[in-house]
Amino acid sequence: MCTFQRLLISIAVLTLLVCGSAHASGNAFVANEKVCKAPTHTQLEWLDASTWGPFSEYVRVCSISSPKRPPLLLLISVWADLYYSDKPSGTETVAMPKPLLFTPKGKQVGELPVNFPTDPPSELVLFFADWRKGFPYEIRLCVASPAASGDQVLSPLRYVPAAQRYQQAAEEGGSAPSGGCRGR
16 A cells, blocks of 8 residues: 555545544434444454454444434444554555444344445445434445546445344445535
8 A cells, every 4th residue: 555545544534533423314424533432342252353353453333323312233344544554655455354233232233345434545435314213224335436436326235124134225326426425
């Protein structure tokens, strides 16, 4: 990873840390130090040690909740910016485990298709929607990318009560609206 890419990642992370909210109601979910913290020992035990172990110090747990409610969903991911900031310049890119969604009691209820908050040089922007009793039944996904292809909307994840899991919708993704991932 080149120095320029690291600089872009650092700027993106600083932006995320400075502005943001703990919940989403049509706005993009923004990961920040208020809602995303290092995992507890118990939360690390929920993860497959053979896959997540090498990244354990770079894992963060984000609490997802509607306004004035305790979190009903946790997003656990490896923060690529933290991982690469700890490595020498020119470190080869590594495959990281996909982010996982859990209940606060540790039941896995889904997985995101790409890393969150970043998968250099792209950033995954999440929109939590269709809130019912403080729980989001839909997660809209948009990959903000500086590449020539631009931002891409992915098929949303929808909570299926019978399966007690989020599943990727069958509909196709597509190009982001004219305002990009954050301009919805």
